Structures are given as structure tokens and as C-alpha cells.
Amino acid sequence: MAARRAPAPRSTDALVEETNAALGDLPSVAEGLLRRADGLVSCWWPGNDAGYQHYHDHEWGRPVGDDRRLFEKLCLEGFQAGLSWLTILRKRENFRRAFAAFDPVQVAAFDASDVDRLLGDAGIVRHRGKIDATIGNARRALELIDEAGSIAAFLWQFEPNAINRPLRCDHAAVRALTATPASSAMSKALRARGWRFVGPTTMYALMQAMGMVNDHVEGCAVRDAVERDRSRFARPALAPPTDLRSSR
Numbered sequence: 001m002a003a004r005r006a007p008a009p010r011s012t013d014a015l016v017e018e019t020n021a022a023l024g025d026l027p028s029v030a031e032g033l034l035r036r037a038d039g040l041v042s043c044w045w046p047g048n049d050a051g052y053q054h055y056h057d058h059e060w061g062r063p064v065g066d067d068r069r070l071f072e073k074l075c076l077e078g079f080q081a082g083l084s085w086l087t088i089l090r091k092r093e094n095f096r097r098a099f100a101a102f103d104p105v106q107v108a109a110f111d112a113s114d115v116d117r118l119l120g121d122a123g124i125v126r127h128r129g130k131i132d133a134t135i136g137n138a139r140r141a142l143e144l145i146d147e148a149g150s151i152a153a154f155l156w157q158f159e160p161n162a163i164n165r166p167l168r169c170d171h172a173a174v175r176a177l178t179a180t181p182a183s184s185a186m187s188k189a190l191r192a193r194g195w196r197f198v199g200p201t202t203m204y205a206l207m208q209a210m211g212m213v214n215d216h217v218e219g220c221a222v223r224d225a226v227e228r229d230r231s232r233f234a235r236p237a238l239a240p241p242t243d244l245r246s247s248r
Helices: 012-023 050-058 067-080 085-090 092-098 104-108 112-119 128-148 151-156 171-176 181-192 200-209 223-232 242-246
Strands: 033-035 041-043
Touching: 041 050, 050 085, 067 085, 067 092, 067 104, 067 128, 067 151, 067 200, 085 092, 104 128, 112 128, 128 151, 181 200
Parallel strands: none
Antiparallel strands: 033 041
16 A cells, blocks of 8 residues: 555546646645645545545554554454455444454454354455454464563564655655565564464555554645654553563
């Protein structure tokens, strides 16, 4: 997704021209930016969808340290594979109802009857492989919490150093960031622990969504606010190894 893996169906130029035409003679904006009907200049990818714009403005790129929210993001990024993020976003409340608000303890206890229930739920993506993976990943999440202390602590250890980030976060740079060494390392570590639907591209989308990186394009009205949130965010620490904890 480089600023969501599923870009808007129309080109950036088409979206900019359409919105500027609707607003009259206001100045045009740079590539990768869109002047919206509300007057805000933002990243191009939400287009003119109000729900997508709200997600962009208030959620995407804001740092997350809550395990349940992170487990939800991990699951929904997996469900997105092969689909647009907007499709998943519009179904998110249905997913929350279907998957016990993404409480990993409850999801880990799902059985065959729950799988049948989920396969019959038209409000979610009814893909058996992804449903089975979500239940399995909940069980792996509980193991991860035992290992690392929290899901958050495990994931945030893969935050890339500034030296490994683009010098400028412009449209071309963001579009090129579909997977990185950090997202590949995260993917490899999760896969080694039995997680599914956690490939490098999916994990980079997670890194963008959870605020591990700030891929709002330079010139986007919320980029600086997101960076301030990231600066204030206290990164969670990994728990000490089990043998050290037990010796205290």
C-alpha cells in the first residue's frame, strides 16, 4: 500500500483535477496531494470518500501501543490481501462484532461452530483461509504476549532507524515503499512463530497504519501532527527473558 497498498482507482492527477475543478480557481497542489472539498490538502489516496478521509486524518499513522488495537490491525491487514483497504474499512464494525472486538483471548477460543458462523456472515470477508488464520493468529498472539510481554513490545522493536527512511517523504518515495528490510524482518519473525498472512508488504502496511512510520506525504495537512504524536509516544519495551523474570 505505500500509503495504503490499494491506491485510489483513479490517478492522482485525475483526482486533483476533479477536486480543483469543483472548488473553482483555488491553487492546484503538488503530485501526491489532493485539495479536498473541505479545503484541506491531504494525501491523495483517500480521494473524496468521507470515511476514508476521516481514517486518514485521525487514525492512519498515529502511533498505537494497545494490544487489542494492534491485534485488530494485524488481522484486518491480513483480510485486506487481494482487496482494497476501503473495502475492509467499510466492514470494520462488522468484523469487530464477528470477532469479539478482536480480543485475542476470545478469538483464540473460537471453534468449528464459530468458523461456520463467520463463513455465513455477509458483513465480513468470507474467506476460510483468512478466518482460520485469524483464529490461529489469536493463539499465536497469546504466545507472543508470554514471550515479549505484549504484542506492542514485539512489533515496535522493528521500528526502522531514521537513516533507513527516505530523505523526503514525497509522492514517489511513498509509492515506492511497498516493503522494506524492517517489514521483511517483522514478517520473518512472525512467520517463524506460526503467524499467517503476515508477508513483508502486509507488514509494511501495518507499520504505516500503526504509526511506526509516518508516510503522510510532505505537504499533507496532518503530517506534522502525526509526527508530533510519534515524538510523544512512549515505545513499549520487551519483557526480559522468562528465565530472568522467574529468578527475581
